[in-house]
Amino acid sequence: MLEGEERLGRAALVGDLARIELECECCGTRLDAFRSPGRCACGGLFRVVFPRPESVDLRVFDRRLGTWEPLDRSGVWRYREFLPPLSAHFVITRPEGNTNLYRHPRLSSWTGCQELVVKHEGENPTGSFKDRGMTVAISHARAVGARAVACASTGNTAASVAAYAALAELGSVVFLPAGKIAAGKLGQALAYGARIVQIDGDFDAAMRLVEAASDELGLYLLNSVNPFRLEGQKTIVFELLHQLAWEPPDWIVLPGGNLGNTAAFGAALDQLQRWGVLARLPRLAVIQAEGAAPFYAAYRTGFRDFHPVQAETVATAIRIGNPVSYERAKRAIELTDGVVAVVSDTEILEAKAVVDRCGIGCEPASAAAVAGVRKLVAEGTIGADDRVVAILTGHVLKDPETILRYHTAEPVRSLANRPVTVPASLDALRGVLGDGA
Ligand SMILES: *Cc1c(COP(=O)(O)O)cnc(C)c1O
Numbered sequence: 001m002l003e004g005e006e007r008l009g010r011a012a013l014v015g016d017l018a019r020i021e022l023e024c025e026c027c028g029t030r031l032d033a034f035r036s037p038g039r040c041a042c043g044g045l046f047r048v049v050f051p052r053p054e055s056v057d058l059r060v061f062d063r064r065l066g067t068w069e070p071l072d073r074s075g076v077w078r079y080r081e082f083l084p085p086l087s088a089h090f091v092i093t094r095p096e097g098n099t100n101l102y103r104h105p106r107l108s109s110w111t112g113c114q115e116l117v118v119k120h121e122g123e124n125p126t127g128s129f130k131d132r133g134m135t136v137a138i139s140h141a142r143a144v145g146a147r148a149v150a151c152a153s154t155g156n157t158a159a160s161v162a163a164y165a166a167l168a169e170l171g172s173v174v175f176l177p178a179g180k181i182a183a184g185k186l187g188q189a190l191a192y193g194a195r196i197v198q199i200d201g202d203f204d205a206a207m208r209l210v211e212a213a214s215d216e217l218g219l220y221l222l223n224s225v226n227p228f229r230l231e232g233q234k235t236i237v238f239e240l241l242h243q244l245a246w247e248p249p250d251w252i253v254l255p256g257g258n259l260g261n262t263a264a265f266g267a268a269l270d271q272l273q274r275w276g277v278l279a280r281l282p283r284l285a286v287i288q289a290e291g292a293a294p295f296y297a298a299y300r301t302g303f304r305d306f307h308p309v310q311a312e313t314v315a316t317a318i319r320i321g322n323p324v325s326y327e328r329a330k331r332a333i334e335l336t337d338g339v340v341a342v343v344s345d346t347e348i349l350e351a352k353a354v355v356d357r358c359g360i361g362c363e364p365a366s367a368a369a370v371a372g373v374r375k376l377v378a379e380g381t382i383g384a385d386d387r388v389v390a391i392l393t394g395h396v397l398k399d400p401e402t403i404l405r406y407h408t409a410e411p412v413r414s415l416a417n418r419p420v421t422v423p424a425s426l427d428a429l430r431g432v433l434g435d436g437a
């Protein structure tokens, strides 16, 4: 990656940890960035503070689309002027992002939203948006000399940590709720060589354990407590706006679990407004699963009360009862005049069947966003002609069991595609297919 650093010259990304600080979002304490950012002594979480470049010419991002330089080809590092200035020498990239926007008549008609576009974050290297945060956090881990990294995960963070740690030749330990991980995600974490510790408990229990263990064992913590993850995830918004020629949509709709992405989107929009890139902000709509909706419940009280819940939903990536980034996400909703909604598992599975049937495909948690669009249009919150971007957070192959269960369930689900078995004869085939397929 050294050539990259030379080609970039001194102005861009000849980073220097001394120019980055960690600021507690709760008590304002400032620390240097030469450490694994866990929690502040007051229990609060840190944000990353770094100097604003003198000027940013948006055309530089267009020019970078036409090169083979790894940092330019990454949909994260392409936007490096908007990110903390980590030295290119430490950057580990696959590269991430470059995720496409799709429209489909079936999606528009099912949701009732004519101008619906989906941005497919499942097209990232390990199949979820987690890679965008991971490239930044792993690069920071290398910059501070970490030898091993750790996370608790519902699956996708584990897959991403395992891959990026392997690329960086760092050890990795992932804490997973036993028996609660979709097959694709567990398979990835195993294949990429993470040490896997299965916890007899839910994600929230695994999260508490990893925070305690990382302090004790000196592991660099890669959960979204770590604000460098959120810095990377901000680039979903940067890349999306770049794709839309910096003309914001009316709404950005995304699923909410641990609420790291919601927090990152709010921080990205806040930054673009303060830096004079955007004059108007899109509204955020965060969609939770009915059985894992503590953020929705708090939103309904005007954010006066927050209570963790025991989470249960088919959408494992958002099966989280005590979201780490609650306070950050609340600020994102307030900043953007956003809304929070809930959808049932039945609605999630139907939305997933629609997205899949469009030839796009996504995992169940991602489909919550699309189910949310339909619900918010039906209740009149989102206008039928509003410009809406829904974020598909993960790849269709992450959770194959859920697909098989949906399409073969009794009683037959609304969009089920039932396989048929026939004797190997043309007559039998005619009996099944009739005149056509
Ligand atoms: C992590 C994840 C989510 C939830 O994002 P949060 O930042 O935890 O709210 C949703 N969908 C997928 C596919 C994920 O991997």
Ligand SMILES: [Zn+2]
Pocket: 024, 025, 026, 027, 028, 029, 040, 041, 042, 043, 044
């Ligand atoms: Zn503090």
